[in-house]
Amino acid sequence: MPMPELPEVETIVNGLQGPLIGRTFTGxxxxxxxxxxxxxxxxxxxxxxxxxxxSIRRRGKYLIFDxxxxxxxIIHLKMTGQLLVxxxxxxxxxxxxxxxxxxxxxxxxxxxxxKFGRVYLVADENEVVGALGPEPLADDFTLSQFxxxxxxxxxxxxxxxxxxxxxxxxxxxxxxxxxxxxxxHPRHKADTLTDEEIExxxxxIRQVLRQALADEGTTFDGAYRKADGREGRHQENLxxxxxxxxxCPRCGHPIERIVVGxxxxxxxxxxxx
DNA sequence: CTAAAATCCTGGTGGC
DNA sequence: TGCCACCAGGATTTTA
Numbered sequence: 001m002p003m004p005e006l007p008e009v010e011t012i013v014n015g016l017q018g019p020l021i022g023r024t025f026t027g028x029x030x031x032x033x034x035x036x037x038x039x040x041x042x043x044x045x046x047x048x049x050x051x052x053x054x055s056i057r058r059r060g061k062y063l064i065f066d067x068x069x070x071x072x073x074i075i076h077l078k079m080t081g082q083l084l085v086x087x088x089x090x091x092x093x094x095x096x097x098x099x100x101x102x103x104x105x106x107x108x109x110x111x112x113x114x115k116f117g118r119v120y121l122v123a124d125e126n127e128v129v130g131a132l133g134p135e136p137l138a139d140d141f142t143l144s145q146f147x148x149x150x151x152x153x154x155x156x157x158x159x160x161x162x163x164x165x166x167x168x169x170x171x172x173x174x175x176x177x178x179x180x181x182x183x184x185h186p187r188h189k190a191d192t193l194t195d196e197e198i199e200x201x202x203x204x205i206r207q208v209l210r211q212a213l214a215d216e217g218t219t220f221d222g223a224y225r226k227a228d229g230r231e232g233r234h235q236e237n238l239x240x241x242x243x244x245x246x247x248c249p250r251c252g253h254p255i256e257r258i259v260v261g262x263x264x265x266x267x268x269x270x271x272x273x
Numbered sequence: 274c275t276a277a278a279a280t281c282c283t284g285g286t287g288g289c
Numbered sequence: 290t291g292c293c294a295c296c297a298g299g300a301t302t303t304t305a
Binding site for chain 3: 076079263
């Protein structure tokens, strides 16, 4: 059950803007205190009340709610977190650990089976997202910029793509998919890449993320859902992820699963070097 | 400096 | 059928 990555988080943000921008928080019920990363639970409850949502953005895999008064509400969904907007009188959701009440009679509900997700309320968003690497889909994220970043690294490509300080927003699904499209092995070392391979990787990352965004994300086992509760479509277009034993879409060789950097990793050993 | 391992969680899986 | 040990998995922290 992979977590929401850049395309999923962006799709969720897009779905939340309509129902939530302009709303004011009137209170919050916290059923699992560890969900609140900062500040303390009591201060969080006191500080969120009366704040109006001015805008909602994505940075990496984080959702950032810009609030009146200057604070930012920042949410990371981690593995299994979901955000849904429902009327306050709708039946309670299973695993709905945190429920924000809004001034129009609706609620923002944070569901999380595994309780890995985290919520922050901070005056300066950089306390939470300040160390993230560049956004791979930003217009000003160029090949030469990517190349310069890669040239500083020497480890295996898969852990590098998962490192949010290197680049923000890529997780296990899109790391595997991008490496397949680039024809690069997940254990290929960054310091042995040719200029041509770096360009292939740069283009593959952007292409894979754009396609997934167009498909409104990947849903596995119902874990990720859009803000309206519906599922994404990209699981139908995955080339290697979770496809162990199935034929490689490029050469027909069976997809294999290996472990790289402690992560399950899918690849075609014939196409990826 | 890098890299690996432990940590947090619980539904699902596989073994017997 | 029932029980149970084990696994996935992002980001952070700890250890080597």
